Amino acid sequence: MFDKTKLIVVVDLGSNSFHMTVTRSHDGQLTVIDSLKESVRLAAGVTAEHTLDTVTQKRALECLARFAQRLQNIKHDGIRVVGTNALRQAHQAEDFVALAEKTLGHRIDIISGIEEARLIYAGVYQDHPLPERRNLVIDIGGGSTEFIIGEGPTPRTLESLYMGCVNFTRRFFDAGYSHKRMQQAITAARQELEPIEISFRALGWQHVLGSSGSIRSIEDTLLQLKLSEHGITASGLKKLHQLLAKDDRLPNLSADRRPVFFGGLAILTAAFDALNIEHMEYSNSALREGVLHELLGRQRQNDVRNTTIQHFVQRYAIDKTHAQRVQKTARSFYQQAQINWLLSNDNKELADYLDWAAQLHEIGLAVAHSGYHRHGAYLLRHSDMPGFSIREQKYLALLVNAHRRKIRAEYFKEISSVERPILLKLLLILRISVLLHRNRLDNFLPDLKISAHLQGITLSIAEKWLQEHPLTLADIQEEQKHWSNNGFELLLKTQL
Numbered sequence: 001m002f003d004k005t006k007l008i009v010v011v012d013l014g015s016n017s018f019h020m021t022v023t024r025s026h027d028g029q030l031t032v033i034d035s036l037k038e039s040v041r042l043a044a045g046v047t048a049e050h051t052l053d054t055v056t057q058k059r060a061l062e063c064l065a066r067f068a069q070r071l072q073n074i075k076h077d078g079i080r081v082v083g084t085n086a087l088r089q090a091h092q093a094e095d096f097v098a099l100a101e102k103t104l105g106h107r108i109d110i111i112s113g114i115e116e117a118r119l120i121y122a123g124v125y126q127d128h129p130l131p132e133r134r135n136l137v138i139d140i141g142g143g144s145t146e147f148i149i150g151e152g153p154t155p156r157t158l159e160s161l162y163m164g165c166v167n168f169t170r171r172f173f174d175a176g177y178s179h180k181r182m183q184q185a186i187t188a189a190r191q192e193l194e195p196i197e198i199s200f201r202a203l204g205w206q207h208v209l210g211s212s213g214s215i216r217s218i219e220d221t222l223l224q225l226k227l228s229e230h231g232i233t234a235s236g237l238k239k240l241h242q243l244l245a246k247d248d249r250l251p252n253l254s255a256d257r258r259p260v261f262f263g264g265l266a267i268l269t270a271a272f273d274a275l276n277i278e279h280m281e282y283s284n285s286a287l288r289e290g291v292l293h294e295l296l297g298r299q300r301q302n303d304v305r306n307t308t309i310q311h312f313v314q315r316y317a318i319d320k321t322h323a324q325r326v327q328k329t330a331r332s333f334y335q336q337a338q339i340n341w342l343l344s345n346d347n348k349e350l351a352d353y354l355d356w357a358a359q360l361h362e363i364g365l366a367v368a369h370s371g372y373h374r375h376g377a378y379l380l381r382h383s384d385m386p387g388f389s390i391r392e393q394k395y396l397a398l399l400v401n402a403h404r405r406k407i408r409a410e411y412f413k414e415i416s417s418v419e420r421p422i423l424l425k426l427l428l429i430l431r432i433s434v435l436l437h438r439n440r441l442d443n444f445l446p447d448l449k450i451s452a453h454l455q456g457i458t459l460s461i462a463e464k465w466l467q468e469h470p471l472t473l474a475d476i477q478e479e480q481k482h483w484s485n486n487g488f489e490l491l492l493k494t495q496l
Contacts, residue, residue: 015043015086015142042086043166085143109389113160123290142166168263189270211286214264305387327358337452357399377401456489463494
């Protein structure tokens with residue numbers, strides 16, 4: 001029987017299908033021991049109001065209930081659930097996401113299109129590890145298509161375009177196939193590709209790889225019809241369109257792929273035309289494999305998010321020495337508070353969020369001093385941050401935005417009732433840590449202790465030190481007012 005502590009599981013809530021891949025880790029290598037797939041067609045249920053229709057929600061939740069059984073007893077840090085384009089588009093579907101998380105018993109990380117592209121490339125590279133070669137990778141999903149040029153393991157440029165096999169089928173082929181509809185779909189895809197054509201061609205590549213079910217089914221069709229000898233070719237695609245113009249029946253298509261085949265074919269044909277592609281090979285690895293290997297890296301203390309934070313520190317010329325002062329104090333306070341607040345039992349990454357926010361709390365100074373906390377929040381919310389989900393960027397943006405001045409209710413308008421108390425506790429620690437280092441001096445603080453209780457913390461400081469530092473005392477007293485207005489207590493206890 002497999003040791004469940006060594007299992008690493010990725011659940012991919014794609015716009016077309018939901019996938020679960022269960023692997024076993026041994027000496028840094030992953031072996032797939034189980035996989036599940038269901039065609040949910042999430043993208044087909046996204047309404048004009050950016051919600052998910054009831055039928056699609058029911059289908060998705062039933063699938064997740066089945067997946068949940070497989071996740072039982074697997075360690076929390078060995079599981080990652082990612083949501084892609086359909087959940088990005090359904091940005092008013094918070095209630096569904098909350099239900100989905102409850103059903104699955106795990107947090108869902110909705111990732112940006114650029115992050116999806118980065119992870120796809122990481123997965124494809126696992127299948128084709130040629131460090132000296134420059135690759136163009138194309139992945140046609142249900143709701144978006146990712147284009148990446150990378151050299152060896154490093155992506156050079158990444159793009160995510162809002163066109164996928166589900167939404168293009170829904171848009172052009174709901175009434176069935178016709179040559180005219182196919183030409184309209186190809187033209188629409190070319191319009192989406194137009195902004196990236198010149199830059200991609202200029203960078204160039206030596207090899208083209210395609211991932212995802214759409215590309216695999218197109219390759220299978222070409223090979224079965226003997227329209228190509230190996231992989232997908234421009235001439236093979238042309239012959240396929242000529243054949244479809246006479247007879248659109250493709251008997252070899254699987255039942256789950258048939259409804260979205262033509263949308264994917266239109267997108268791939270447009271990509272071949274726009275980028276002058278002559279030949280493409282299929283890659284068995286893509287998003288899930290990228291997430292799996294990154295999750296393994298996190299377990300082995302090689303978290304790409306830490307690299308991203310350090311890159312931001314350098315890029316925005318953050319005062320690293322001061323940031324480390326704040327980070328050290330915040331981490332000390334967290335360690336003293338976590339037992340009473342049960343923080344580490346719920347999510348061991350909470351300390352990381354606090355560390356990252358401490359390191360980046362002054363990032364907005366790169367824009368302007370006035371209102372720099374707001375500038376910093378904007379940068380963190382809207383930047384491409386490799387390794388981070390949209391939710392994690394939202395956490396960091398909130399902590400940085402609220403680390404000074406008033407704690408405004410609108411900062412928490414997108415935060416659920418479950419998340420809000422936890423983030424308030426992290427914010428309380430961050431704000432006190434920043435406040436105590438306001439003069440930016442080393443060896444300034446005396447020994448400090450905090451004790452946490454249900455609705456706040458008690459900060460213990462030597463009475464003599466406070467008398468000698470009246471500005472710091474005034475800052476603490478002002479901070480107490482901010483927290484009393486938000487239902488949390490910041491108590492001050494003086495010591496002899």
